Amino acid sequence: MDKTIQKIVDDNKCTGCQLCYNVCDFDAIHIELSSEGFYVPRINFDKCINCGKCLKYCPIENDLSDYNETINVYAAKSNDEETRMKSSSGGIFSELAKEILKQQGIVFGTAFNENNRLVHIDIDSKKDLKKLCGSKYLQSDINLSYKKAKNYLADGEKVMFIGTPCQASALRNYIIDNDNLLIVDLVCHGVPSIKVFGKYLKYIFEDEKIKNIYFRDKQEEGWKNYYINLVGEESNYKKSHRKDPFLYGFLKNLYLNKICYDCPFSKIPRVSDITLGDFWGVNQELDDNKGTSLVIVNSNKGQEIIDNLILNRKISVNPSDIISGSKQNPRVIDGNMNIPKGREKLFKEIENLTFKEMDNLFIKSPKKEILQYAVKSIQTKPIVIFGTGSGGLKVFDEVKKIGIKEFKYFVDNDEKKEGTIFCGKKIYKPEKLLLDKKDKIFIIVASFYYDEISNQLINMGFREDVDFVDGISYFL
């Protein structure tokens, strides 16, 4: 019987956490980049003695669900304005790291290397903290970090490790209990393909050297409308996450690792001591658009360090709960999401496609010409809005500001809404659209299920970006 992790890889369940590579005593595992652009272990069966150690530790095989219980949930922020503005959310990671470094400990986190690859590194000094700060929307190369962390602990050092929930679970499986180890994980949307990112950088910078990559720049328009900021040797690229094609495709879940669509680690309770995320939808009185963290405390050890930061006035917290923290952030509690239709096709063709071709065919990020066309259509044709949820309301408000020629009606797939009134207009079934002449109306889709609705409209004979547009992408 095969006792290796091969089945995990064959079943597309591998997270790329690299723990198997760290634990194999026979040098039989190495890590490669898969054809889709994710880290994956490969076994050299000439060296493998089928001892089963890799599978025994693999976090996919070992469910530690009962390891912790959620103790407390907070909306939190660093009291240091500069730290907060440099961080993706409320800067809680940096405050935790500063505390560990003050206690002469070691902090593991991610940084870009000279080839723009994201790697886990360890630091022992505050001057290096800026390298780790900020979310990087890529899969990191853990390399031998788990082994290194174990060696530091064996030498009596304090260690803090931050990573995605699969990486945190891997480390917990490897080092089940050690008072000197603090594990912090993130709320995790999933990791996008390193290959897609490489093509994107080439598209933006061609051969220009890239000096810095910031995925979550708050300087332009604050925490909620964050910008990607790429600093080249000669030029600079900045774009809102709502318009940048790489982030647009990432947030549409188009090129995530396969396991991220069915993530077994995005749930409560977590195996880490502390979980950090964005507190999207935090109470208005706490929201200054500079970033608020969601902090979930999962162990007494986690509570102790958070209490210490509160006592020493390093952070401010407001008690909250999982329901509030996950309302606009499903990955806090739920690892499941639909795989977009384009994903398989995109990866099938990835070798032959430039990033621009990928954008045109699959990502379909908002384009200036289409926005101009949509604005003109709204001002010259009667419009219909497809979608009557919160998206419909917001899009309706925005297009009113542009100046509508005539608003006809709303449509919605929810049969229960048929005939009811929304924003002063009647809601119809989508079939109503067929009663209008196609070139006499302009449809604005205002739903987070754009892909499904777009297919539905195409099947009804409407043309994307001609007869209808994605209202959420273009107008919010």
Ligand SMILES: Cc1cc2nc3c(=O)[nH]c(=O)nc-3n(C[C@H](O)[C@H](O)[C@H](O)COP(=O)(O)OP(=O)(O)OC[C@H]3O[C@@H](n4cnc5c(N)ncnc54)[C@H](O)[C@@H]3O)c2cc1C
């Ligand atoms: C791929 C990814 C997806 C995410 N998805 C969500 C989400 O859906 N909802 C949500 O609320 N929050 C998500 N987050 C977390 C969020 O973006 C912030 O990182 C988190 O709130 C911590 O913010 P902070 O201000 O405390 O610290 P920051 O200064 O932002 O520090 C973040 C820390 O995380 C580490 N880190 C950054 N990128 C990676 C990476 N790719 N792999 C491993 N470790 C990394 C860094 O080393 C740094 O130490 C995600 C983060 C990543 C990396």
Ligand code: SF4
């Ligand atoms: S230990 Fe991690 S990298 Fe290895 S097979 Fe399991 S999930 Fe994949």
Ligand code: SF4
């Ligand atoms: S079964 Fe043992 S020898 Fe073979 S790859 Fe796994 S850990 Fe290495």
Ligand code: SF4
């Ligand atoms: S979504 Fe799950 S499997 Fe994917 S990177 Fe995040 S924690 Fe790992």
